[in-house]
Amino acid sequence: xxWKLQPxxxxxxxxxxxGPLPVTNALLGTWISIFxxxxxxxxxxxxxxxxxxxxxxxxxxxxxxxxxxxxxxxGKVKARKFFPLVATFxxxxxxCNLLDxxxxxxTIGTVNLEAVRLSHLRPPTTIxxxxxxxxxxxxxxxxxxxxxxxxxxxxxxxxxxxQVFGFMALGPKQQLGKYFNFKALRHGFQGPIExxxxxxxxxxxxxxxxxxxxxxxxxxxxxxxxxAVFAWLLPFVSDAIFIPLEIFVGFVQALIFALLTxxxxxxxxxxxxxEEDEMTEKEALEKYRExxxxxxxxAAR
Amino acid sequence: xxxxxxxxxxxxxxxxxxxxxTIAIPLALGAxxxxxxxxxxxxxxxxxxxxxxxxxxxxxxxAYRLFARLF
Numbered sequence: 001x002x003w004k005l006q007p008x009x010x011x012x013x014x015x016x017x018x019g020p021l022p023v024t025n026a027l028l029g030t031w032i033s034i035f036x037x038x039x040x041x042x043x044x045x046x047x048x049x050x051x052x053x054x055x056x057x058x059x060x061x062x063x064x065x066x067x068x069x070x071x072x073x074x075g076k077v078k079a080r081k082f083f084p085l086v087a088t089f090x091x092x093x094x095x096c097n098l099l100d101x102x103x104x105x106x107t108i109g110t111v112n113l114e115a116v117r118l119s120h121l122r123p124p125t126t127i128x129x130x131x132x133x134x135x136x137x138x139x140x141x142x143x144x145x146x147x148x149x150x151x152x153x154x155x156x157x158x159x160x161x162x163q164v165f166g167f168m169a170l171g172p173k174q175q176l177g178k179y180f181n182f183k184a185l186r187h188g189f190q191g192p193i194e195x196x197x198x199x200x201x202x203x204x205x206x207x208x209x210x211x212x213x214x215x216x217x218x219x220x221x222x223x224x225x226x227x228a229v230f231a232w233l234l235p236f237v238s239d240a241i242f243i244p245l246e247i248f249v250g251f252v253q254a255l256i257f258a259l260l261t262x263x264x265x266x267x268x269x270x271x272x273x274x275e276e277d278e279m280t281e282k283e284a285l286e287k288y289r290e291x292x293x294x295x296x297x298x299a300a301r
Numbered sequence: 302x303x304x305x306x307x308x309x310x311x312x313x314x315x316x317x318x319x320x321x322x323t324i325a326i327p328l329a330l331g332a333x334x335x336x337x338x339x340x341x342x343x344x345x346x347x348x349x350x351x352x353x354x355x356x357x358x359x360x361x362x363x364a365y366r367l368f369a370r371l372f
Contacts (some may be wrong), residue, residue, distance in 0.1 A: 072309055197362065203327060204363040211322030252314070259315040267370055 003134040005232045006106070008225045012147045013138050015110070029105065030144030033095040066090060073259070074266045082265050085161060089154065090258035093216065096144040097250030100224050101243050109139035145253075146221040148213060155212035158261045159205065162268045169269035179205075208264065212257065219253045308371060316367060323367055324360035331356025 012026035044059030052060050066087045071079040099105055111124055115136045124133045144150045166175045177183060179202040184194035223246045230238035308316070335352025342348065 069309065069311065073312055200359050200362050201366070203330075203359050204323065204366065207323075207326040207330065207359075207363075210326050211319065215318065215322060255311055256315040256318050259312055260319055263312065263315065263367075263370075267366070270370070 003130060003232065004132070005135060006137070006228045007135055008228060010148070010221070012142055012149075015138065015140055024147070025109070025139055025142040026144055026147030026150065029099055029141045029146075030096060030150060032141060033092070033099050033144055037092065037095045062091070063087065069259070070262060073262050078266065078269065081165070082262055086258045086262045086265075089158070089261055090254050093145060093154075093254035093257055094251060096150070097220055097223075097254055098247065099141070100143040100146070100220065100227070100250060101246050105141045105143065106139045106224060106228065107137075108141070109137050112136045112138045143220060143224060145216055146224050148217045151217040152209070152213040154216070154257070155209045158212055158257075158264075159209050162261070162264050163205075165265055166268040170271060174271070212260065216253055216257055219249055223249055319367060320364055323363040327359035327363065328353065328356035331359070 012024035014022040015025050015028065016023050040055075041059060044055040047056065049056060067079065067083055070083045070086055073079075074082055111129065111133070113123065116123060116133070119132070119136075121132055121136075124136075129137055163175075166178075170178075177198075179198050181195050181198035184198070185191040187194065227239075227242055227246060230242055331352035331354075332349060333352075335349035338344070338348035338352070339346065
């Protein structure tokens with residue numbers, strides 16, 4: 001057999017230590033993504049011409065597109081507050097995801113001598129690991145988002161920032177009242193139900209940490225697993241199909257993470273008092289009717 | 302009366318992606334919690350069913366909250 005299937009494993013592998021701290025291949029991948037990100041934006045914003053060209057044009061296009069997207073969800077005023085976080089999420093996750101399709105990621109590394117010894121082989125003598133040796137590799141670089149630690153950290157940041165913005169926009173009393181609605185208990189029959197709904201809200205907030213982290217991790221990890229499996233099953237041909245697919249998935253997942261953060265920020269900073277909204281709606285309807293009546297009278301004349 | 306313009310394609314896609322998780326995760330958490338409570342109280346499936354019911358209620362409410370903003 002010319003080559004074997006790469007072992008697909010969920011935890012990242014430790015490749016070296018800095019003092020007592022282990023550095024895994026996913027962490028190294030994250031650092032490489034950060035390096036490319038800094039390089040791209042420093043080169044793009046080095047000369048800030050009034051009429052942009054080249055890299056600056058690309059950077060400005062990205063930022064403008066993201067700002068428009070943010071404004072379409074959160075409105076002009078709030079968008080300025082949310083934009084830095086949401087845009088950073090999108091661009092950072094996009095760079096991490098796209099690392100997946102670079103040549104050498106997941107395929108360049110050190111020989112796993114432990115695995116070689118366990119399968120009773122002699123240490124390899126060539127640079128390219130072929131045949132029996134082809135699955136005895138510890139890759140140096142792995143895309144950062146294919147490690148649950150990074151996605152969980154980002155999901156925690158997303159949920160905690162949502163809470164912080166909620167406290168800032170609504171004040172501690174109203175924000176905590178969303179989850180522990182003691183005021184509703186005085187309402188008589190409906191009171192306990194409203195109190196229970198508040199507790200449900202708290203559970204959905206917490207379960208969002210899971211959904212954010214597992215969706216991103218699952219998609220990117222599965223993507224690199226698909227690339228590995230199809231590189232083994234149908235080499236050269238399959239890459240033409242699956243690498244474009246991975247680019248698309250990486251883009252969509254980055255966008256979904258950022259947009260969902262934005263949507264929940266928007267929900268979290270909007271007052272939960274339903275009566276207010278209904279009043280404004282009624283008023284708007286009355287105004288609309290008045291203007292319509294005026295138009296009719298004008299038309300009648 | 303529609304106060305907001307309809308969401309963009311990407312926002313709709315993001316919300317659709319979140320819908321499944323919003324329903325499934327509370328259900329799974331409820332089932333795990335119910336199963337654990339069944340284990341320590343030596344019930345047959347009482348807490349499992351209660352946990353599933355609670356998870357379902359939370360999931361449906363979460364899905365409602367996710368899309369209520371748009372209407």
